[in-house]
Amino acid sequence: MEVERNDFGIFVHRRVSFTEIPSCEIIIFSKYSIHTKCRFCSLHIMTSLKYEAGKFAWLICLAFFLSGCWLGCCIAPCFIKSCKDVIHICPDCSQVIGRYQKL
Ligand SMILES: [Zn+2]
Numbered sequence: 001m002e003v004e005r006n007d008f009g010i011f012v013h014r015r016v017s018f019t020e021i022p023s024c025e026i027i028i029f030s031k032y033s034i035h036t037k038c039r040f041c042s043l044h045i046m047t048s049l050k051y052e053a054g055k056f057a058w059l060i061c062l063a064f065f066l067s068g069c070w071l072g073c074c075i076a077p078c079f080i081k082s083c084k085d086v087i088h089i090c091p092d093c094s095q096v097i098g099r100y101q102k103l
């Protein structure tokens with residue numbers, strides 16, 4: 001509580017509130033599941049992983065295509081986990097927490 005005098009000379013009690021300043025946390029994502037706090041549901045979680053073909057997988061596809069593998073085998077990197085980007089998902093609220101991109 002804070003006491004203050006207004007324009008009419010009357011003392012007024014003013015409620016002082018403090019807001020919590022959110023901490024700036026840098027999370028480095030990798031190809032492995034990590035333990036973190038979900039910024040959507042505020043629970044401490046181990047992230048679930050989902051794999052998605054990203055720039056790296058498509059670049060390898062292009063390299064295979066240009067080297068003569070143009071009968072369909074050039075898209076093989078899009079089905080290999082180690083070539084794909086890794087998306088970290090909260091198992092509780094299913095929101096995307098972060099992404100690990102190969103490129
Ligand atoms: Zn969550």
